[in-house]
Amino acid sequence: MKPTEEPLAEALEQRVERLLADAAHAGHPLRQALGDLYDEFRDALTQIERVTRISDRYQSISQQEKLTLAERYRKQIRQLERLSRISDRYQAMMRDLNEALKEASTKDALTGIGNRRLLMESLKAETARADRLERPFTLVMVDVDRFKAVNDQYGHDAGDKVLIEVARVIESGIREYDVCGRWGGEEFLVIMPEIDAVEAAAVIERIRAAINALKVLYGERQIGITASFGIAEHARGESISDFLNRADMALYAAKRAGRNRLDIAAA
Numbered sequence: 001m002k003p004t005e006e007p008l009a010e011a012l013e014q015r016v017e018r019l020l021a022d023a024a025h026a027g028h029p030l031r032q033a034l035g036d037l038y039d040e041f042r043d044a045l046t047q048i049e050r051v052t053r054i055s056d057r058y059q060s061i062s063q064q065e066k067l068t069l070a071e072r073y074r075k076q077i078r079q080l081e082r083l084s085r086i087s088d089r090y091q092a093m094m095r096d097l098n099e100a101l102k103e104a105s106t107k108d109a110l111t112g113i114g115n116r117r118l119l120m121e122s123l124k125a126e127t128a129r130a131d132r133l134e135r136p137f138t139l140v141m142v143d144v145d146r147f148k149a150v151n152d153q154y155g156h157d158a159g160d161k162v163l164i165e166v167a168r169v170i171e172s173g174i175r176e177y178d179v180c181g182r183w184g185g186e187e188f189l190v191i192m193p194e195i196d197a198v199e200a201a202a203v204i205e206r207i208r209a210a211i212n213a214l215k216v217l218y219g220e221r222q223i224g225i226t227a228s229f230g231i232a233e234h235a236r237g238e239s240i241s242d243f244l245n246r247a248d249m250a251l252y253a254a255k256r257a258g259r260n261r262l263d264i265a266a267a
């Protein structure tokens with residue numbers, strides 16, 4: 001209803017109400033008809049109002065829902081983007097951390113080659129593999145000769161430098177699938193899958209010669225060193241400790257025989 005019509009409609013409504021309330025018109029046939037019409041009009045209006053209220057509410061709710069959904073959608077997208085950025089950063093951090101942990105747990109801090117843990121893991125895997133596939137597998141124990149004298153003569157730092165250089169020479173002398181690591185102190189281990197003791201001895205002899213030729217620079221000094229090697233070929237079903245013992249016995253034999261040499265353990 002337009003605003004200008006409102007007073008007219010109200011006036012008509014009041015007139016009708018007055019006529020219906022006037023006792024003078026009681027029993028008049030038109031009064032009954034006007035009353036019925038007026039009731040009909042009120043009912044219709046009530047119905048219209050109810051429908052309008054429902055549709056208004058529906059419209060406002062659906063509009064709000066649309067708005068809220070759009071907003072919520074954009075919000076979710078923004079949140080997901082943030083989450084995925086955080087997750088990417090977190091994953092990269094975890095990767096770096098895992099890498100660093102793995103490095104720290106398997107690498108020797110001084111020389112950067114494998115540590116005892118890596119060697120033990122590799123020994124376990126390779127002995128099991130050699131047994132299963134009946135393949136040759138050779139282990140070499142390396143010990144720097146008279147290393148105590150290096151420390152005593154040049155100092156502990158010089159000794160460390162010698163160990164780093166020896167590790168580098170061993171590592172660059174072995175094959176791609178061999179594993180070398182620091183077993184402890186001035187002792188190293190080389191794990192050589194797929195070759196027998198005689199083939200391994202050829203590789204080790206080159207490494208022995210390279211260490212023998214090495215001059216480790218320490219300040220103005222040049223430190224010459226040698227190393228001894230004990231070689232053992234894995235016997236079927238042999239335990240790791242027996243295998244290590246045989247390599248150690250061969251190393252001991254090389255030391256006793258005068259150092260700067262290699263010895264192959266009896267089968």
Ligand SMILES: Nc1nc2c(ncn2[C@@H]2O[C@H](COP(=O)(O)OP(=O)(O)OP(=O)(O)O)[C@@H](O)[C@H]2O)c(=O)[nH]1
Pocket residue numbers: 110143144145146147148149151155156157158159160163184185186255259
């Ligand atoms: N600089 C340095 N010295 C170490 C390290 N670990 C062990 N050593 C030293 O290595 C020396 C080992 O000496 P020994 O076991 O007596 O043997 P060696 O003097 O090498 O003599 P042979 O093995 O009989 O030829 C000791 O003096 C240890 O202190 C290390 O990480 N750095």
